[in-house]
Structure formats: structure tokens, C-alpha cells
Amino acid sequence: MAATEAEEAPVITCHHQLNDDVVTEILLRLPSTSVLRFRAVSRAWRAITTRPDFLAAHARLRPLELIVAEGLGGALHAVPLDDGLDVDARTIRCLLPSTPRAAHLIAPCDGLLLLEVRGHAINNVERLLVCNPVTRQWTSVPLPRSGHTLTRACGFYLHGPSGEHRLLFLTNDDERGGMGTSASHYVRSLEAGETRMLGPAAATVHMFTLTPRALHHRGNLHWVEHPEAEEAQEILVFDTVQETFRRMPPPPVGSFYDATDLFLLETAQGMLSVAAMRWGCVDIWVMEDYNNGQSWTRRHRIDLPPPLRHVGWVVMTWQNALLSGYSPSDVAVVYDMTEKKVVLKQMQLRCTDHLTGHVFRESLQRHAFFDQQQEQP
Amino acid sequence: MEVDKGKGEAEETRKVAEADRDTVTLKSSDGKLFEVSKEAAARLSTVLAGMIAGGSIDDNGTDLKQIGSEALENVVDYCNKHANSIPSAALISSSISFNTAPFKEPEEWERKFVDRLSHDALFDLVEAANFLGMERLLDVTCHKISEMMKGKSPDQIREVFNIKNDYTKEELEEIRQELAWAFYDD
Numbered sequence: 001m002a003a004t005e006a007e008e009a010p011v012i013t014c015h016h017q018l019n020d021d022v023v024t025e026i027l028l029r030l031p032s033t034s035v036l037r038f039r040a041v042s043r044a045w046r047a048i049t050t051r052p053d054f055l056a057a058h059a060r061l062r063p064l065e066l067i068v069a070e071g072l073g074g075a076l077h078a079v080p081l082d083d084g085l086d087v088d089a090r091t092i093r094c095l096l097p098s099t100p101r102a103a104h105l106i107a108p109c110d111g112l113l114l115l116e117v118r119g120h121a122i123n124n125v126e127r128l129l130v131c132n133p134v135t136r137q138w139t140s141v142p143l144p145r146s147g148h149t150l151t152r153a154c155g156f157y158l159h160g161p162s163g164e165h166r167l168l169f170l171t172n173d174d175e176r177g178g179m180g181t182s183a184s185h186y187v188r189s190l191e192a193g194e195t196r197m198l199g200p201a202a203a204t205v206h207m208f209t210l211t212p213r214a215l216h217h218r219g220n221l222h223w224v225e226h227p228e229a230e231e232a233q234e235i236l237v238f239d240t241v242q243e244t245f246r247r248m249p250p251p252p253v254g255s256f257y258d259a260t261d262l263f264l265l266e267t268a269q270g271m272l273s274v275a276a277m278r279w280g281c282v283d284i285w286v287m288e289d290y291n292n293g294q295s296w297t298r299r300h301r302i303d304l305p306p307p308l309r310h311v312g313w314v315v316m317t318w319q320n321a322l323l324s325g326y327s328p329s330d331v332a333v334v335y336d337m338t339e340k341k342v343v344l345k346q347m348q349l350r351c352t353d354h355l356t357g358h359v360f361r362e363s364l365q366r367h368a369f370f371d372q373q374q375e376q377p
Numbered sequence: 378m379e380v381d382k383g384k385g386e387a388e389e390t391r392k393v394a395e396a397d398r399d400t401v402t403l404k405s406s407d408g409k410l411f412e413v414s415k416e417a418a419a420r421l422s423t424v425l426a427g428m429i430a431g432g433s434i435d436d437n438g439t440d441l442k443q444i445g446s447e448a449l450e451n452v453v454d455y456c457n458k459h460a461n462s463i464p465s466a467a468l469i470s471s472s473i474s475f476n477t478a479p480f481k482e483p484e485e486w487e488r489k490f491v492d493r494l495s496h497d498a499l500f501d502l503v504e505a506a507n508f509l510g511m512e513r514l515l516d517v518t519c520h521k522i523s524e525m526m527k528g529k530s531p532d533q534i535r536e537v538f539n540i541k542n543d544y545t546k547e548e549l550e551e552i553r554q555e556l557a558w559a560f561y562d563d
Binding site: 016017018019020021022025026029030033034036037038039040041042043044046047097136 | 406420495500501503504507511515516519520522523526527530531534535538540542549552553555556558560563
């Protein structure tokens with residue numbers, strides 16, 4: 001028990017100094033920018049806030065936030081995703097004042113953002129950038145193959161056994177691109193600075209202008225919109241530890257061509273879930289048992305309040321589902337899953353703002369790959 | 378647990394009597410005694426729970442030499458108030474850390490509880506909460522202190538926390554340049 005501090009404390013009569021344990025507890029609860037600023041308070045505070053165990057604990061305790069983009073290349077903002085969900089001007093805070101020209105946010109992972117800078121001609125990726133918006137560090141990631149191949153970054157994950165941050169790419173095998181050619185997956189480790197090809201080429205993959213969007217769940221990445229998944233009308237699953245692919249049946253919503261968009265989610269109870277979007281309503285399906293592809297159950301049918309007829313994505317919080325669509329500018333609707341009703345609607349953003357549907361947790365953790373190659377975008 | 382048969386009968390009786398009591402007596406560094414519900418103390422403080430389970434609670438007042446009477450009064454007051462408040466949905470769900478803020482917002486009565494405290498009393502209470510392993514009270518007091526820190530400059534923080542600046546002018550300027558953006562928004 002802490003009986004030793006009393007003797008060492010300097011004699012101060014007005015008010016006493018808090019011990020380092022308590023200062024640590026307080027600093028753990030502050031937003032990242034405050035922690036950075038308060039490194040200027042004293043050497044002791046800087047020592048506390050630069051310790052790796054402090055940085056790891058602080059990152060774990062950050063609230064989950066939703067990212068809002070101010071158009072292409074504009075600022076990125078963050079909205080807290082607690083249950084008092086209330087997307088308005090007061091709660092939005094600036095995450096990053098600007099991104100490089102025409103940069104698309106592809107995926108957040110472990111407090112980092114993966115951004116794609118696209119060229120004009122074939123909507124191909126020109127550059128990939130990884131950035132920590134809190135520490136304002138940037139690095140660019142070389143593409144797996146040079147030349148005029150088509151490449152898409154389709155996953156960003158933390159590889160558990162090595163602790164490395166890795167990117168998963170899909171790249172066309174021949175330079176003509178277009179339809180009917182084969183494509184291969186590549187993995188790039190940010191820490192090791194190496195790219196390697198993964199497994200055999202996927203046969204006859206339709207090449208893609210869409211960016212595959214992955215859901216992290218139980219150490220796996222999942223896609224419904226992926227050149228391979230769409231072809232097979234299945235959910236594509238990537239084990240981030242073994243780095244192998246498998247497939248999983250989607251919920252029985254009818255054909256993929258049945259004017260239904262699917263969007264992968266994770267419920268508050270940690271179950272894999274799919275939002276099936278139809279005109280005027282959204283069905284929420286839950287996979288009751290992750291190891292049983294036949295265990296899909298429809299839990300909710302959400303009737304969209306007019307004028308919203310179609311949503312672009314859904315995010316779940318503890319009690320609510322947040323749905324967003326375009327009508328005619330971005331609008332979000334909150335659905336209470338316990339009460340089974342729409343509780344708040346029409347959270348309107350400025351017309352240049354766009355709710356990305358990406359969720360994010362800040363992290364002040366240091367990564368050597370930023371120091372090896374610091375780059376100003 | 379196996380009952381220690383070697384112990385005297387008087388000891389046994391005392392232990393039974395103590396186990397039957399539904400309050401525990403705590404003694405502050407300046408010798409004042411406070412009664413607190415045993416159930417609340419065990420539920421809200423990991424240190425007190427350990428002492429109760431380990432039988433190291435003294436009937437005549439368990440010594441808490443690190444905690445002054447004002448802070449201990451607040452601790453006991455908090456435990457008693459907490460024992461009376463119906464556990465809210467917010468507290469129940471706080472054990473599941475998914476998609477929600479890891480620190481639950483203080484409830485209205487908890488906010489009022491810390492708002493009425495003087496600066497010194499708040500600092501004493503946060504140390505007592507930390508010492509006694511009272512996670513929830515630590516959350517509530519730290520939340521209040523972090524609100525006080527919002528938007529403040531390092532100079533202002535030094536004043537609030539009574540900290541001497543031990544950086545040189547050059548070092549401070551270097552930090553300021555390196556982390557420029559952190560100095561104008563929060």
C-alpha cells in the first residue's frame with residue numbers, strides 16, 4: 001500500500017500535489033490532444049504520458065467515434081458514438097484539418113487511417129497513405145506492383161502474433177486490366193516494409209471501381225462487397241492470424257441482385273450482423289452462432305422515415321442503430337433497438353459533409369514506421 | 378475456506394459477531410471514526426472488500442492512515458448514497474465495453490456530489506478513491522478534474538495542480554513547435 005509518498009511530498013500549504021498514480025488516472029481520461037499539450041506541464045507529466053504502458057492504456061480507453069468527411073481532401077471530423085448520440089455542431093470535433101488532394105478514407109485500424117489517393121483515368125490508386133490523425137504523422141505505402149495494373153486496398157489489420165500493422169491489397173495480374181482477368185492478394189507489413197503475394201491468384205475476378213469495405217470481427221476481416229465475394233454471393237472471411245481466406249453464407253435475404261445492399265455490422269453483444277437495405281426499409285439480421293452459417297435470424301425491420309428512402313450504411317451502438325442516407329444531403333436517423341422504433345431523425349450535416357460510416361478510436365501509441373519515413377502529404 | 382481450529386473460542390466469537398454486523402468502522406488519519414455499510418464498502422472498494430474478506434477489519438475502527446477525516450467523510454457519504462441509489466441501466470451496461478464510452482458519464486447525484494466540493498477536498502477525495510480501489514468514485518472524481526482541465530494551457534494547469542515548471546525556455550519552445558496543433562484545439 002502507498003505509505004511512502006507522504007514523506008517525499010514537498011511542503012505546500014495552499015493545496016497539495018497529487019501523487020503520480022492519481023495524475024496517471026486523470027491523464028488517462030483526457031482526450032489525446034490534451035495529453036499532448038500537457039506534456040509541456042512538467043518533466044514528470046511528460047515522463048508519465050510517454051510511457052508505452054500509459055499510451056497503450058490510453059488508447060484502449062478512447063471512446064469510439066464516427067468519422068465525418070468534409071468532401072474529398074477536406075477535413076475529417078469525429079463524432080462520439082455513445083448512446084446519447086446527437087450529431088450536431090457542438091459534438092463534432094476536428095480530427096484532421098485536411099487530407100491530401102482527392103484522398104479517400106479506406107479504413108481505420110488501431111488509431112491509424114488508411115487513405116487512397118486516386119488518379120483520374122481509370123479511377124486507379126496512385127498513392128496509399130497511412131496517417132495517425134492525433135500525432136499528425138504520415139507515411140506512404142508502396143503499391144504491390146508498378147505499371148498500369150489496377151490495385152485496391154481492401155483491408156487494414158493488426159497481425160496478432162507479430163504485432164505488425166498489415167495491409168491487404170487486391171491487384172490485377174495483367175496490365176490490360178478490365179474484365180475477366182485474374183487478380184492476386186498481396187500483404188504489406190508496415191513494420192517490416194515488405195510486400196508478399198498471398199496464395200494463388202483468384203480466377204476471373206471482375207475488376208472493380210468499388211473499394212471493398214471490411215468489417216473487423218473476432219480477429220477476422222469480412223466483406224460482402226469484394227470482387228470475390230460478389231461473384232460467389234457469399235461473405236468472404238480473412239483470418240488475420242493465419243492469413244487465409246474462407247467463405248461464409250450470407251443471411252437468406254434473397255438474391256444479391258434483388259435490389260438489396262448488404263452492410264456488415266457487429267452488434268453490442270459481439271455478434272456478426274448484416275443490415276439488408278431495401279427501398280424504404282432496412283432489415284437487421286444477426287448470426288446467432290458464429291460457427292453456424294445457418295443461424296441467421298432477422299431481428300429488426302426498420303421502416304425509414306420519409307424523405308429518407310435508402311441508406312448508405314448503418315452503425316450500431318449499445319442500444320441504438322444509426323442509419324445514414326442521402327436525401328438530398330446526408331441525413332442520419334437513430335433507431336432504438338430495445339424500443340424498436342425510430343427515436344431521433346434528420347440529423348442534418350452541412351451539405352459538404354459526409355458521414356463515412358467508419359468508426360475509429362484515437363491512439364497516441366508510437367510506431368517506428370513513421371520515424372523511418374516521415375512524409376508531409 | 379477451512380476453519381482454523383487452533384484459534385481460541387473468544388476469537389471465534391468475535392469473528393462471528395463481526396461477520397454479523399452489517400457496518401464496518403473506519404478510522405481516519407486524525408483519529409475520527411466513521412460507520413459505513415459493509416455491503417456498500419465491499420461492493421465499491423476493492424481494498425475494503427479484501428480487508429473484509431481477509432478478516433482484517435477492526436471493530437474499534439480500521440486504521441486508514443493515508444486518509445484525512447474530511448476525505449473519509451466524503452468516501453463514507455458516497456458509499457451510503459450509492460447504497461441507496463437504485464443501480465441504473467447506465468451502471469449495469471458499463472461492465473460491457475462495446476461501442477460505448479469506456480468511462481460512463483457520472484449520474485446527476487454523483488455530479489452534484491463532486492460539484493459541492495472545494496478544490497482541496499476534491500483532490501483529497503480522488504487520492505482516497507485511488508488508495509481504496511474505488512473504481513467508480515475514481516471515475517467520478519477524475520471526470521470532474523478532467524472537466525476543470527478542458528481548454529487550459531500548460532501554465533494554467535501548473536497553477537491548478539500546484540506544479541513547478543522544470544523545463545527550460547528552449548525545451549518548452551521545442552515542445553510547443555513539435556506539437557503546435559495541440560495548443561489551439563481540444
